Each structure stands twice: as C-alpha cells, then as structure tokens.
Amino acid sequence: MPIQKVTKEEILTKSLEVFRHRGYHNTSMNDLAHAVGLLKGSFYHYFDSKETLMKEVLMSVNILLQEEVFPIAYNSNLPIQERMETMLKRFSKTVFNKEGGCIVGNTILETVNLYPQFKEVLQEILTGWTNALTHLYSYTHAPENAKKLAEQSIMEYEGAIMMAKLYGESYYYKDCYIRTMERLKA
Amino acid sequence: MPIQKVTKEEILTKSLEVFRHRGYHNTSMNDLAHAVGLLKGSFYHYFDSKETLMKEVLMSVNILLQEEVFPIAYNSNLPIQERMETMLKRFSKTVFNKEGGCIVGNTILETVNLYPQFKEVLQEILTGWTNALTHLYSYTHAPENAKKLAEQSIMEYEGAIMMAKLYGESYYYKDCYIRTMERLKA
C-alpha cells in the first residue's frame, strides 16, 4: 500500500523556505525535493510544475495572512496600538526571515514581469496588507492620509528588509517598526 | 584593426537593461549576446564569465553614481533643495526603470546571499547613496537624525519601485519623492 511520506502542507512550508533563500530561478526541483525528503520524480504527484508549486506557495502565504494576520487589524476588542503591534509581528513571522529576506518582495522583484499568475497573488497580499494598515491609520488620520501612511509603511518595510539582507543588520527593520507605530499617533 | 560590432560600453549598457528586466539567473548568455547583436561565443572576448559581466555591470553603475550623481549633493554652489532634486532625478535615470525596476534592488534580493563579489559593489552603491542623502539632511537636522532620514528615504524608494513594478503604477514613486523633499525642511 502506498505510504505517504509527506503532506502537501509540508511541501509548501519547506518549499517556501528554499525559495526564500535561493530565489525562484536559482532553485531546482531537486533542491525542493531534497528539502522535503522526496526524490524529484515524486514531487510531481503533488504539483504538476515548478510554476504551479510556486503559485501554491504564494497562495498559502496569502491565505494565512488573509485569515489569520490581517483580521487582527479589524478586531475591535483590542486597542489600536496592540492590533498594529500584534499584526506586524505575525506578519513578519510569516513572510520575513533575516537570512532570506521577504518571500513577497523577493518574488515580486524576480518574477513579476515574467509570471502573471504570481503577480495576481502577490497583488492580493500587498492589497490586503495595505488595507489592514489603512484601516488602523484611519482611526487617527483622514482616509486619504491613512492610505498614504499605510503605503509608506509597507514600502519602508520592504526597503528595510533589503537593507538588512545587504548589510546583515536588523536595525533598519527595527527603525521601521518604530516609525510605523509612531504614525498611529495623531 | 578587426571589425568591431560593439564596444564594451555598449555591452554593459545593454546587459544592464536585460538583467534588470529578466533578473540574473533567468538571463542567459544567449539573451545578452543577442541583445547586443553578437553570438553567445563572441561574448567571451569581452567578459570571461557571466559573473564577471554582472559584476562589471554593477561596477559601471557604481562608478557613474560616485562620479556624476552623488557629488551633486556636495556641490555648495547650488541651493540644497536643488541639489536634492537634481540628484534624485539623475539617480532615478541611472538605476530605475519602470518596467524592470531597480537594478540595485533586484540584484540585492536575487543574488546577495550567493555572490559575495556582487554584494561588495552593491554595498558601495547604497553606502554612497546613504552618505549623499545624509549630507543633505545634515543642513537641517542633527547628524544622527540626518542619517536616519537618509536611510528612511532609501528604503521608501526601494519599496516604492517594488510597488510600482507590482501594480504598474508610478505614483508610489512620486509620493516617495515628495516625502524625501519634505524632509529637507527643518
């Protein structure tokens, strides 16, 4: 009887890590298969192509964010500051990683011109993130300003993770966090 | 003298464009050669490897910036605002491109963990940029703050170019410009 060595979820989780570290084009199906303890051929029982796999990786990230991270911003039981803080921490844990950077940013820069299916998901992620931040900033700022502040925070975060990767330092990222919190104050 | 179809400079310029659009790993030597009107093999008269070529592309960008762009910030004949404005425009023209994004940011995210030689040059570029901005902000802010503002501007710019690439819109980038100018005021 066929034994199942891994679940689709495990593959997605491990693949996310490998893609984040090595980038899309520089990661081979072999790399991914080995990372999850399968042989190359077995991979194709779960995903019919490298593109499909990457798309599903991105989608699983999106689902996690939309279901468990962004909703925090709309949880009216918590104070605004706490919502922001918690959300940022959960967000970071999901998409950032000091060594490999941000799977979202990495994938945008590397693939967005080449793979429209990736673009869709990536846009959903960033739109969800923007909306969540906009919502929080709306408590203390005019709607138009709130949106701009949200975008500004996101851009800074992505820039910060880039600097962190380049210099091997994390303070860019911390400064960014502080400014994002500061902006919550009227 | 043998017939010369291209100059090394042309190769660097065209290669920059191809790398920016397609990324490092997804660009083949064939792509590059065709872009300059040569055959793959002929390329190796100018560069002895893809890595060397990319490094020289990055170095040529660095030299241009260090010699012609960053010095603008230190030109005491011009008012500060004008220095900032001119420098930002020249900088953008050099490293940004709406379709392909920023060669610096793209290359950091895709290769910095893999190619230490690239990292060096990329660090020089970002350090030069940071210093130039810090210098300008120093006129109106305390030294420590000036540095933070410079870094913030850079991070925003890199984030903005990412958003521009993802959504095909350029207003992120314009907002970023406005904020960078605003920060010049005490």
Place this chain on the structure above:
Amino acid sequence: MPIQKVTKEEILTKSLEVFRHRGYHNTSMNDLAHAVGLLKGSFYHYFDSKETLMKEVLMSVNILLQEEVFPIAYNSNLPIQERMETMLKRFSKTVFNKEGGCIVGNTILETVNLYPQFKEVLQEILTGWTNALTHLYSYTHAPENAKKLAEQSIMEYEGAIMMAKLYGESYYYKDCYIRTMERLKA
C-alpha cells in the same frame, strides 16, 4: 521500477572501450552515451562527471585485476610456468585490445600529469602487476633481480602494445610474451 535501459556495469564496460579507442580528452560524453544507447543527459544518473566516470572505469579494471588476475600468481596449486601463462593471458584480455591499445598505458600518458585521482588508481594497477610478476620471478631469481625482471617485463609489454598500435602488428607483443616466459627459467 522504472524502465532501465542499461546497468552501471554495462556503462563501465562500454565506456572502457570508447576511452581506449578515442582517448580521454577526445571522447565526449555524447560519444559515451551513444555507445551505451543513452542520451548525453541520461548519463548523469549514473556518474556525476566525466572525471568520475573515468575514475570508476579505471577502478573497475583495478578491482578485476586485483581480485581475479594477480591472485593467479600466488596460487600454489599450479606450476609456476602455468601461473605466469594464465595470468598474462587474463591480463591481456582485460587491459589490452589490438585496436585501442592498453587502457592503462594510454591513460597514463594522456592524463597522469593532469588528474591526480587517475594517477592513484593507475599506480595501484601497476604496483599490483609488478608484485605479481616479482613473486613469480622470485622462485628462480634473487629478490632484487626478481623485481627488476618484473619491471622489465612490464615496460616491454607497454612498449610492445605501443608498437602494435603504431604498426598494426602483433608480433611485438608475442615476442614480449616469449621473453617474459623465458625469464622464469633460472
């Protein structure tokens, strides 16, 4: 089980033949693959480089000699003359071939300065051969002389195979056999 067109052993055997005929550098992976009925790329399931393949070819020859040919010299159930005769014939069948010459000699001359891993195996082969001959000559000669006679026989054999290749004649080789046998007599 996937369809298997060849075994690793078959590859080694066929590759030995191709290397012997065409030499190491003049043999392409394509040549080798076609000789065993595979495509170039498929070869890399069995060997991860041309060097590795050649090394394994040489090692398989070494193992065959050490396990099945040289032991004949030490088989005290047989008369000395018969041991020598049988061993030489088995040896010839293993490493010589009128058209391509001697895989050992060919590879020494072509690669020994360039590939230390090959050198090791080739030395083991020649040392084994020298020892076996020395052992046989020891029955009728003083130890020091026995070693010299062994070396002399080996050198003659390698020279003979070279002459045979150059002139397309095999009598050099036969003379060599006769002299090697003659030397057994006190």
Place this chain on the structure above:
Amino acid sequence: MPIQKVTKEEILTKSLEVFRHRGYHNTSMNDLAHAVGLLKGSFYHYFDSKETLMKEVLMSVNILLQEEVFPIAYNSNLPIQERMETMLKRFSKTVFNKEGGCIVGNTILETVNLYPQFKEVLQEILTGWTNALTHLYSYTHAPENAKKLAEQSIMEYEGAIMMAKLYGESYYYKDCYIRTMERLKA
C-alpha cells in the same frame, strides 16, 4: 613594415614542449600561441590548422633524428659502445623529458588511430630508431637477433618513460639504459 616576432622554428620548439606536457587534444591553439608569445589569430600565418602544426612538430623531430642522431650509429670512426652511448643520449635529449614523457610515445597512444598523417611520421621515427639500433647490435649478433634486440630496447624505453611518468622516478629509465648497453656485448 611587418615585424616578425617569432620564427617558424621557435613555434615548433615551443609547441613541442606544450604538446608533450599537455597532450594533443588537451592543448588548445590558445595555449600554443601564448607559449610562443603570439595571439591565437597570428598563429594561422604559420600553420593553417592544429593538425598541420602537430604534423610539422613531429616532422621536425623526425628530421633532427634522421639527420643528427641516428647517423651516429653508422659513424665507423667511433667504437660501437661509444656510438650507442652518444646516440641514446642525443635521442633522449630530443624526445624525452622527465615531466612530459616522450613526445613520440605520447602521440602514438593518443592519436595514432585518429590521424593517419601523424602515424606516417611516427612510423618513420620508430623505424629509423629501430634500424639504428639494429645496425649497432649487428656487430655482435646475428641479423635476426639484432633486430629483436633493437625492438626490445625500444619497447623497454617507451615502457620506462611511462613508468617514470607514473611514479615520478627515473631509475626505470636508467636500468633500461644499462640493459641496452649490456646487450651490445656478445
């Protein structure tokens, strides 16, 4: 006015050295050109192909041997022993080299099956050598035996140079010299 940087002779001498060290197929036209201080393209003013060049290298060796080395064997002004001794030394200086081995032996094993033009010259060389040795041995042995002894000496020499190359030792070669001299005695 065109300056001539090298003579054809120099090219042949330098190329001989490179071919001896690196073998025929593993030597590139670039290697050869650099060894003589020319650029690749300039080489083709002297030789219209790599094959032609190698053939001329071998021919120049042949001419040297036929004109200056083998005649020593027929010089009736000198005692036989001295003729042999002088000839062997001159021969060694011409075709052997401890590091690279024997250009004749190397080239036979690597190319004789592939390049008939090389074979011709190589046969001439070995025939000339055989004749010279046969002539000397004829003084003390019956004609038929003299020929066999000549061949035996040659084979040993080629085998000895192979062993020397494999083990990095030169005593094989010296033993060979001693035996070749010994055989001169009735």
Place this chain on the structure above:
DNA sequence: TATGAATGAGCGTTCATTCAT
C-alpha cells in the same frame, strides 16, 4: 606580420518534466 573581433559547432553539465514500475 600581427591583431583581436567574430563565428558556429561542440563541450560537460543541469534542468523541468515524463512515466513504467
């Protein structure tokens, strides 16, 4: 004569993918 840019075929190797078992 010497150059060096250009060619085009071929090299060793890697890859995403297929599929019989």
Place this chain on the structure above:
DNA sequence: GATGAATGAACGCTCATTCAT
C-alpha cells in the same frame, strides 16, 4: 504514493578557425 531511469532542451563556456584591418 514513490521511485529513479530517461528525455531533450538549454545552460555557461571553450574551441579551432576566419578575416578585415
């Protein structure tokens, strides 16, 4: 479900050779 052998195209790179200057 998992294997691993096989494919065929593509990769980065090297090569012998050509030829305008």
